[in-house]
Amino acid sequence: MKQQPLCTREVHHELAALTRTIGAGRYFRRLAPEILGNILKQGTLVSxxxxxxLIYEGDESPPEIYILVEGSLAIVSNGKFILRLDQPGDVVGEMAVIQSAPRSADVLAETPCRLIVFPAELFRIDPRSPQASILYVLFSHLMAAKLRITTAQSLIRKNQRVTAQxxxxxxxxxxxxADRASVREAIHTxxxxxxxxxxxxxxQFVDYPTTRRFDLMIADIDYFEDIRRDWNWVSTLIKAMQLRGAHIIILSRSCGDAAHREFLIRTGADELLxxxxxxFDLNHVxxxxxxxxxxxxxxxxxESDADTDRLTGLANxxxxxxxxxxxxxxxPDDRKPFSLIMADVDNFKxxxxxxxxxxxxxxxQGVAALLEKNVRRGDxxxxxxxxxxxxxMPDCGKQRALEVAEALRLSxxxxxxxxxxxxxxxxxTITLxxxxxxxxxxDLNTLLKRADDGLYAGKRRGKNTVIAVGSD
Known part of the structure; x- marks a missing residue:
């Protein structure tokens, strides 16, 4: 493994290039380059x-933080693929610094990788040390960036939930x-x-499609012989339930043990029986x-009422x-397209x-009802x-958007x-x-202008049509 400290004069140009590369990533793009450069100086560039x-599941050794420069990392838990990190500036390992717990997953290089490593010694410093402020900036900015992205993802998922039936x-x-039948009866009641x-x-549940949402999960973990020994599997199960949005009830003989109850609640369970x-107890919960x-x-x-146009009932x-x-x-980080359709009622004045x-x-109101009726769930x-x-239209390319726009026009x-x-x-009629x-x-302004350009190109062509500028 090739290593190169970033605090020496000899790597000045290398550090500047790394700062630009990582500064374009999703977690650091809002951080001033000079501040990011000072943070990166504390690390070591490794190949x-x-x-x-890089990281072993269950490991309790002092933590290290890795920032990806190039390549691809796989996060794996209990032999199952969880997540891929393949964008410059992606970060792994920071949670082990924040909370003292065994590592929850393996992290492996899927391809040859270059990373900046922040060693464990860096996090054992006197709070009065100049390095303390650098670490504070690193963590506060990283957590704020992750919160910003998580909030955006939550808003998108919320729109999917609100538009559900x-x-x-x-x-x-x-x-x-027999126990499933008892639980089923309690739910029916x-x-x-x-x-x-x-x-x-x-x-069987972990392998179930993650796109399926659950409002409540009732799970027996007695499938695992010893939840302390199998804590990784139990943790993976609870995370899988959380991923699907569920309120989690653990119904298990293990819940009679105080240490088990503490572990389950800390891991994310909401109720224990x-x-x-x-x-009666099950029905009550x-x-x-x-x-x-x-x-x-x-x-x-x-919240939806506050975000709703009073006349049409659509989003405001x-x-x-x-x-x-x-x-x-x-x-931009998911590398997925999304589309905008701008529609205007022809000759409305x-x-x-x-x-x-x-x-x-x-x-x-009539046009709004037709638009809402003919779009996809999640739009x-x-x-x-x-x-x-x-x-x-999230997750929607140009061709599919044109097809939806034409269906809206016809409706x-x-x-x-x-x-x-x-x-x-x-x-x-409407033009789109x-x-x-x-x-x-x-960026939003350019995207809105392009949709608007298509709309007015359609108006000039006689209205009642669909135009995508650059595709006509």
């Missing part, structure tokens, strides 16, 4: 070969068919509107979760701006002047202002609006412009 293991999903993990998915063991438990679920739903609705400009900002925060504002408002339909609307053109025959074209990130722009 490791393919398959080199209200299904309630409960999962049961238990190797005993205390939460009859919920749908239930059953898993015979934890591995020791087996055997009475039907499920009913309590149900009440909490509907309270949170009311809070979501209150405030929510649109937040959602777009979240996408621009997350998607003529309709409004001819038939009055109440009829005009009715048309806007955001918003009123942009006046008779203009925007549809934001409005074929709808029956009062007095539409008196419109200049003999019908009430399409732009896709990052192909048409890497």
């Amino acid at each position: 490791v070969p393919k398959d080199h293991q 209200g299904e309630i999903h409960v999962g049961i993990i238990d190797s005993s068919a 205390s939460w009859p509107e919920a749908s239930i998915t059953e898993f015979e063991d934890p591995p 020791a087996k055997p438990c009475t039907g 499920v009913a309590k979760v149900r009440v909490s679920y509907y309270k949170n739903l009311e809070l979501d609705k209150a 400009r405030r929510r649109l701006d937040q959602f777009l900002e979240a996408l621009v925060t997350v998607y 003529h309709y409004n002047d001819s038939h009055g504002h109440q009829m005009g408002d009715s048309v806007l 955001l339909a918003a009123r942009f202002g006046g008779e203009e609307f925007i549809i934001v 409005v053109a074929s709808a029956a609006f009062p007095h539409q025959e008196q419109q200049p074209g003999g019908n009430l 412009g399409v732009a896709t990130f990052p192909r048409d722009g890497r």
Whole structure:
């Protein structure tokens, strides 16, 4: 393993290049280059070969932090792939510095990698040392950046939840068919509107698609003979349940042990019930979760009302701006496209002047309903202002966006609006412009302008059409 300290004069040009590379990454792009350079000086540049293991699951040795310069790292737990880090500036190892606990996963080099390593000795310093302020900046900035990205991801997931159809999903993990039946009966009694998915063991659940959301998971961990010995597996199971958004009830004989209870709560369980438990206890806990679920739903609705255009019921400009900002925060790093569709009601002023504002408002409500009906779950339909609307489509490339825009155009053109025959074209229609990130722009202003350019190109061509500038 080749090593090169970054604090010497000889590596000045190398350090400057590393600062530029890492400064463009998702966690450090908001940090001033001179500050980032001072932080990187504390580390050592290392080159490791393919398959080199940086971190071992369960290891309790003093922690090190790694910042990726080039290459690809795999994070693996219990032999299962969890995550890939392959962007300059990606960081691994910082949580072991913040909380004293065994490492929760293996970290291996998938390809030959260059990394900056901050050794364990660096974190054992006198708080009055000049290095302390450098470490404070590193950690505070890193945690703030991760929080910013996590918040953006949460906002995107929340939009998916808010646009769902209200299904309630409960999962049961238990190797005993009889115990699964008892839990199923309790759910039918205390939460009859919920749908239930059953898993015979934890591995079956961990392998289940992560896109499936659960509102409640009730899991028996007696599948593991010794949760202290198998704590990595138990931790992986609880994280898998958290990833799917679930409130977690652990129903297990292990919950009779105080040390086990402490471990499970620290790992992320929300409720604990020791087996055997009475039907009353189980019904009570499920009913309590149900009440909490509907309270949170009311809070979501209150937030949604604050973010909703009162006339059309679509998202308002405030929510649109937040959602777009979240996408621009997350998607450059995920390397996924997203698309904007900007729509405008053709000759709306003529309709409004001819038939009055109440009829005009009715048309806007009708168009908004058609837009919302014809977009995908997880998309955001918003009123942009006046008779203009925007549809934001995560994970959507240009071609798919054009297809959706054409479907929206046809849905409005074929709808029956009062007095539409008196419109200049003999019908009430919309014109749409399409732009896709990052192909048409890497910032919001450019992207919105490109969609707007497409819209007005369509107006010049006679309206009632779909245009993507650069694709026509």
